[in-house]
Amino acid sequence: MTIQANLSSEPVLSTRNPSAVLEWLARQAEPVVISLGAILAGLALFSIFIVLVGKSPIDLFKLMYTGGFGSWFSIQNSLSRAAPLLLTGLCVALPARLGLVIIGGEGAVVLGGVAAAAAALPLIGVLPPAIVLVIMAVAGMIMGGIWIGLAGLLRHYRGVNETISSLLLAYIAIALMNHVIEGVLRDPASLNKPSTTPLPADYMLGNIPGMDVNWGLAIGVVACIVSWIIIETTSVGFAARIAGGNVRAAQIQGLPVGQLIVGFTALAGTFAGLAGMVEVAAVQGSANASLAAGYGYTGILVAFLARHNPLAIIPVAILLGGIDASGGLIQRRLGLPDATVLVLQGTLFIVILFCETLYGRFKMFNPDLWKRSA
Amino acid sequence: MTPMTRRSFLQTTVAGTAALGLSNSLFYRSASAQTALTVGFIYVGPKDDYGYNQAHAEGAAVIKALPGVTIIEEENVPETVDVQKTMESMINLDGAGLIFPTSFGYFDPHMLAMAEKYPDVQFRHCGGLWQEGKNPANTGSYFGYIGQGQYLNGINAGYATKSKKIGFVAAKPIPQVLQNINSFLLGARSVDPTITCQVIFTGEWSLAVKEAEATNALIDQGADVITCHVDSPKVVVETAAGRGAFICGYHANQSPLAPEKYLTGAEWAWGNVYTDFIKKAQAGEPLGNFVRGGLKDGFVKMSPLGPGVSEEARKKFDATLAEIKTGTFSVFKGPLKDNKGADVVTAGQAFAEDAIELESMAYLVEGVVGSTS
Numbered sequence: 001m002t003i004q005a006n007l008s009s010e011p012v013l014s015t016r017n018p019s020a021v022l023e024w025l026a027r028q029a030e031p032v033v034i035s036l037g038a039i040l041a042g043l044a045l046f047s048i049f050i051v052l053v054g055k056s057p058i059d060l061f062k063l064m065y066t067g068g069f070g071s072w073f074s075i076q077n078s079l080s081r082a083a084p085l086l087l088t089g090l091c092v093a094l095p096a097r098l099g100l101v102i103i104g105g106e107g108a109v110v111l112g113g114v115a116a117a118a119a120a121l122p123l124i125g126v127l128p129p130a131i132v133l134v135i136m137a138v139a140g141m142i143m144g145g146i147w148i149g150l151a152g153l154l155r156h157y158r159g160v161n162e163t164i165s166s167l168l169l170a171y172i173a174i175a176l177m178n179h180v181i182e183g184v185l186r187d188p189a190s191l192n193k194p195s196t197t198p199l200p201a202d203y204m205l206g207n208i209p210g211m212d213v214n215w216g217l218a219i220g221v222v223a224c225i226v227s228w229i230i231i232e233t234t235s236v237g238f239a240a241r242i243a244g245g246n247v248r249a250a251q252i253q254g255l256p257v258g259q260l261i262v263g264f265t266a267l268a269g270t271f272a273g274l275a276g277m278v279e280v281a282a283v284q285g286s287a288n289a290s291l292a293a294g295y296g297y298t299g300i301l302v303a304f305l306a307r308h309n310p311l312a313i314i315p316v317a318i319l320l321g322g323i324d325a326s327g328g329l330i331q332r333r334l335g336l337p338d339a340t341v342l343v344l345q346g347t348l349f350i351v352i353l354f355c356e357t358l359y360g361r362f363k364m365f366n367p368d369l370w371k372r373s374a
Numbered sequence: 375m376t377p378m379t380r381r382s383f384l385q386t387t388v389a390g391t392a393a394l395g396l397s398n399s400l401f402y403r404s405a406s407a408q409t410a411l412t413v414g415f416i417y418v419g420p421k422d423d424y425g426y427n428q429a430h431a432e433g434a435a436v437i438k439a440l441p442g443v444t445i446i447e448e449e450n451v452p453e454t455v456d457v458q459k460t461m462e463s464m465i466n467l468d469g470a471g472l473i474f475p476t477s478f479g480y481f482d483p484h485m486l487a488m489a490e491k492y493p494d495v496q497f498r499h500c501g502g503l504w505q506e507g508k509n510p511a512n513t514g515s516y517f518g519y520i521g522q523g524q525y526l527n528g529i530n531a532g533y534a535t536k537s538k539k540i541g542f543v544a545a546k547p548i549p550q551v552l553q554n555i556n557s558f559l560l561g562a563r564s565v566d567p568t569i570t571c572q573v574i575f576t577g578e579w580s581l582a583v584k585e586a587e588a589t590n591a592l593i594d595q596g597a598d599v600i601t602c603h604v605d606s607p608k609v610v611v612e613t614a615a616g617r618g619a620f621i622c623g624y625h626a627n628q629s630p631l632a633p634e635k636y637l638t639g640a641e642w643a644w645g646n647v648y649t650d651f652i653k654k655a656q657a658g659e660p661l662g663n664f665v666r667g668g669l670k671d672g673f674v675k676m677s678p679l680g681p682g683v684s685e686e687a688r689k690k691f692d693a694t695l696a697e698i699k700t701g702t703f704s705v706f707k708g709p710l711k712d713n714k715g716a717d718v719v720t721a722g723q724a725f726a727e728d729a730i731e732l733e734s735m736a737y738l739v740e741g742v743v744g745s746t747s
Contacts, residue, residue, distance in 0.1 A: 066467070073463075192478060193548075283483075284454075290454055293456075328451070328459075329463065
């Protein structure tokens with residue numbers, strides 16, 4: 001797939017010329033219409049699969065709505081599952097804007113969680129919870145940043161493929177985690193499930209007031225917005241997009257491509273590391289093997305579905321959270337295996353990748369073609 | 375829809391049902407339907423894994439046939455916020471009144487958090503972690519002593535081995551697993567004290583590639599009877615049978631995977647345990663917070679003996695099983711050394727299967743080749 005740099009300056013919305021408004025709308029509509037079309041086409045394909053296994057797609061989609069978004073409980077269920085995906089999605093989307101495909105976010109999540117738990121251990125009872133939580137977040141972010149930054153470093157200075165190296169680093173990260181939670185950091189009381197010493201209840205990151213969703217969701221949304229601002233409005237983000245569009249052009253322009261690569265991979269890693277910290281501080285209470293729950297890998301799907309746009313990650317993560325939340329209901333009510341949801345996710349992924357090739361092919365979204373034929 | 379707390383949601387279950395347009399074929403916990411009970415089962419892996427999860431799913435299938443019971447099941451649920459939400463979803467959308475989260479890692483903090491939030495729902499966790507006074511009263515633990523099943527596996531292995539080397543593919547060096555390894559070797563040594571058992575730890579509960587590698591490595595080193603303690607023994611069983619080694623099963627009955635090479639297996643008998651819970655729940659009796667048992671209590675059973683078991687082995691197996699069922703049998707009795715030469719059980723000491731000392735086991739006994747770290 002191509003990672004679009006989107007360098008053309010956006011037409012300024014002009015009230016003087018009504019056709020300019022129409023042209024602006026047409027350009028903006030393209031990604032929305034194609035993405036929605038892709039999701040609908042994916043659901044249609046998935047319906048065929050459901051018919052083949054002898055179930056009604058209408059029942060299935062009704063259940064998916066009930067389980068994912070049909071009530072306040074279901075919405076909160078979806079949001080809870082979406083929260084970590086916001087951060088792990090960013091871990092893929094940011095480097096992708098530079099043309100890098102990072103798939104090892106899982107490693108940064110795992111080690112970020114371990115670093116956060118380790119940083120908290122000596123401070124419990126010494127410092128107030130709020131400060132400990134901040135220190136945990138910083139520790140998780142630094143650890144995650146180092147881990148993914150390492151893939152960027154290897155890429156720029158040694159020419160190692162960042163996709164492969166980040167994936168291999170994830171395996172190393174999981175092995176390292178197992179080593180420390182079964183060794184130096186093990187709580188002796190955790191006999192059959194090695195874990196670090198659990199955080200006391202008052203040191204946990206709680207829920208967003210009025211909701212049954214932890215603060216990870218708010219942190220993720222803020223991270224997406226901040227990332228969008230960096231990418232779309234700052235000169236650094238502009239330089240990154242140039243490097244992503246054409247690295248030779250960027251070098252000729254004198255842009256610091258190496259610093260951009262290392263900087264953006266490290267930034268991506270800080271978000272995944274933060275996801276690990278939230279997992280420890282808001283959900284698990286300690287670092288253990290449950291940290292490797294696959295959030296880093298689902299983040300790849302999220303980022304690609306969002307076309308590496310940090311703002312689009314928010315709805316995409318919520319959509320996938322909803323699919324995940326409804327997966328349980330589908331299993332329970334229709335007796336379909338858990339793999340059903342994986343088939344749906346895979347179908348959507350393939351269809352959306354395919355639809356990437358449709359950009360620029362529809363005349364209605366391309367005002368330049370209107371004039372030519374007129 | 376106005377924001378609704380889960381508590382008020384539960385109190386207005388009927389209204390909630392109508393509002394959500396759910397199927398009216400579901401059973402709800404309500405005063406008018408005393409015997410109708412919706413029971414939720416949550417599995418960490420696939421329920422047809424020929425192992426840990428299948429053993430629980432078979433138990434669930436047993437109670438499915440009981441009158442007034444509706445079973446809802448969810449598989450592949452990770453030990454994260456996902457399992458908390460799955461429990462809540464079972465309660466809020468399906469009206470579950472009793473939930474069995476079957477994976478060890480579901481207990482703390484996940485099940486405990488949900489139990490505090492939903493005091494009217496009963497939770498029973500597989501793993502034996504419940505502590506009186508510390509954990510909520512609507513929660514509890516159930517677990518089986520399966521070590522003596524591995525001892526019986528060891529007896530069959532002891533008769534079947536020609537090389538006097540047997541192998542164990544283990545997930546993690548935690549007390550439960552170490553006890554199974556030691557029991558397997560001690561069972562084999564009760565037949566021939568020269569037998570050794572090589573153990574390989576894969577480091578994960580479910581990691582098919584490493585399990586296959588470990589099985590091959592054990593057989594390459596001369597082991598000719600293999601058993602395991604991983605979530606799904608399928609890969610180990612098929613790999614070992616493919617290499618011509620005998621197999622002792624674990625968790626569930628794997629004989630369909632290797633009918634000729636399967637000697638026997640230590641299986642969970644969760645159907646009995648679940649039936650007992652359901653009958654109590656329907657009669658309005660307390661479920662009990664801490665339920666445990668072994669072979670003699672019907673919590674654990676042995677797979678039928680396979681064609682590779684000799685007459686001599688069958689006799690010793692039957693005799694030992696009968697002794698175990700009287701409740702007087704001890705696998706761990708002194709004098710017993712670990713494989714580094716230190717005394718772990720002194721002469722005259724004998725631990726029953728429920729002895730608290732066995733629950734923090736951190737050693738491999740003499741004759742086991744391998745290391746816990």
